[in-house]
Amino acid sequence: MALISAVLTPPAPSLRFSWPRRLLDAVLYSSVWLSGAAAAQTAYTLHLWPPLDGAGYRLVLLVFAATLLVYNLDAALPFKHRQPAGTSGRKAWQQRHRRGLALLAAGAALVTGGLFLADGWWRYLPKLLPLAALALLYSWPLLRWRGRRRALREVPLLKVFLIAGVWSLVTVGLPALLLHHPLTAVAGLLALRFCLVLALAIVFDIRDVSRDRAAGTHTFPVLLGLRGAKLVALAFLAATLVLGLGWGMPRLGLLFTVLLAATVIVLAHERRDDYFFALLADGVLLVPPILYFLS
16 A cells, blocks of 8 residues: 555655656656566466476567557657647656657567567467557557548447457467467466456546547446446456456465555546556556566
8 A cells, every 4th residue: 555655646846857757757658667567477477387498588578579669659659749748747758758769669679570580470470460450550540430540449448358358369379379379278367367457458548538538439437437437347357356266376466466456446537647557557467477476
């Protein structure tokens, strides 16, 4: 609860421009923190089977670089920098560092492409292309629907399911593909990861509810209100707990993760500080792998 209190309490003005604050902003708003969570969950999945070899470590790096690429391409979209930042420190930071984010995305693309070719992932291209297309079409308005070009995130209620599906297939499906395990063998873990990510994705829809309502994007908070959206998120979190117990996940780590996620969901509100979402909500995804590797 001390961490939650620290996140919810605005920093003292004298610290606002200190170097620790600038470093924290860079790590959070450049998606390094979130990419680290994706990499950690991938490593966690791989460790459920034989010990990691060179290919396993390279897959962890590949997931980190690919996540960094996708999220920074999204942050560097031209139309997003024409939108007013308002009170969002995250958006203001990304607008100030647009060139840096583009360069970071370019570097991540080089690492992703190099690892993709080095480990022969091109052999799985028919399976990976739909996944890459979903990740890129999430924000890029390339599909024509109802008279204008739209991104997949604008399809009613699709956004959170798309995020959870892509995240689960990357952090569970790619390790299974590398180790030649059928998806049926990891279906329980795939469903568990899907439900956890979906519950947390609804938290970010709560953050964006005013913007989504103004844009006509139908999300759970827009359609059901704050209380209804939280109930949906908590229902998926309950499914995470049931699936985790059924899969045989370590109970203490599972309960701690679910409790922390439930706290984030209950406290979520669009007027929360950016650190609440970028540090705490995204940070929940790091909890299971950290507890696993520490045990």
